[in-house]
Amino acid sequence: MEITVRSLDLDESGILEQLDALEEAMDIELFGAVSKRTPQQRRALLADTPYMRMNRWVAEVEQLEGGRSLAGVAVLFLPQTENLDSVDVGLSVHPALRGRGVATALIEQALRPAIAATGRSRVSFWGEIPQSGDADDPELPTNRVARRLGVERRTMGVCRTTALPTPDGLLDELAAEAAEKTDGYRILVWEDTVPDEHIETFGVLLRQLDLDDPDEDFESEAGDYGPERIRHREKRNAAMGTQVLIAVALAPDGSFAAHSEIHVQSAPGTSLAFQENTLVMPEHRGHRLGLALKVANHRRLAETFPHLTRLVTWNSHVNPWMISINEKLGYQVAFREIGYQGAVEA
Structure with a gap:
């Protein structure tokens, strides 16, 4: 050949x-x-x-x-x-x-x-x-x-995938489980764009995501995510046809405690979505915020994009906390990635 x-x-x-x-x-x-x-x-x-x-x-x-x-x-x-x-x-x-x-x-x-x-x-x-x-x-x-x-x-x-839509009964059950630990926290949801008043703090979340990524011996320098870079990313997403469901957790003191995103392509024929960027800030771990955010976004996904049939996500094999959340939501292993x-x- x-x-x-x-x-x-x-x-x-x-x-x-x-x-x-x-x-x-x-x-x-x-x-x-x-x-x-x-x-x-x-x-x-x-x-x-x-x-x-x-x-x-x-x-x-x-x-x-x-x-x-x-x-x-x-x-x-x-x-x-x-x-x-x-x-x-x-x-x-x-x-x-x-x-x-x-x-x-x-x-x-x-x-x-x-x-x-x-x-x-x-x-x-x-x-x-x-x-x-x-x-x-x-x-x-x-x-x-x-x-x-x-x-x-x-x-x-x-890599794990789950069938969509996620059953309402399962989401209700997991929302109740998360609520046992999330008292005092509020969940905010946005589509595609971070509001101006939150953009500086959102950049801190993105940098922490880089810093916390459990990549074992894989070397990577964390990025800095100022307002200009975040706005550029949003414009690029729009040009690429990438629609983003963003959920963040607001702590009792008004600071950002966690965030999670789901990305969906707008082109006709799309049946697949990507769960991205779930992070809980170190000082707010133990409050089931990762579970609460994912439940909120899974509900929005079914409401906003009912045509989708599958959601995919990746986790490090040494991240048992996020793996546990994903398994509760019905994700099953598709393949490994080195x-x-x-x-x-x-």
Whole structure:
């Protein structure tokens, strides 16, 4: 099979639609549901920002009936405000074409030369493995990719999914459980945009999320999230078609104690949502705020997006508190995800 690797041109006719088809095939394989984007929303997803620059390539294969089809895509992410010594690798191959050299071609012809040319010293990569079995099995496709990139396992996460809508009876039961410990706290809910009067404090929550992420030996510098960065993120979400359900817990003293988000794509055909960014500030833990926030957002999800069929989330395998909350809400393991890091090879 002849594989051609070339730079991704976002202005090329039909390429954004091909990328959408690739992502849809991967969503179906991993989650059994899809998160759709229009071509313009995908263009926004792949556009550089003041905080992240991207190099992008595609791999194509010849079709029997003539012409070429998209087999895979690689993205090299270069952080611009923190982690300035690091690059992050994104690599996707169509499920029907795995094991045929597509990932190898993207790594050898595009990623490795580009990584070396950055002058940065550390490379990071995340890849999926089955929910059970030996995570260090050298024959796992993700571990073969890691060897080619020169990176080693540093941490592990677990992806869980749950069917939607979450039963009302279960949410009522969990809300009552949370209420036993949340006396004096109030839950505020927003859509897409953080109110001006709360934006400074919201940035503190986002930084704490970075600081608290239980990533074991995976190294990452926490970001600073001032008003300008938060507003930029909101504008980018709008351009990408990402709708955000935000829930925060307000402590008795008026400070922010916790927050949680769910992200949903607005494009027709979307059936999948993503549970993101659940954090309880250290001084407010033990009040079941994580459970209370997730229950509130799961209710809103059913009311606002009744067409969705599945919700997905990730947790570190060493985060038993959030895992327990997710299991109460009906989440089940779909697969594991390994975080790899290593020094950039000369």
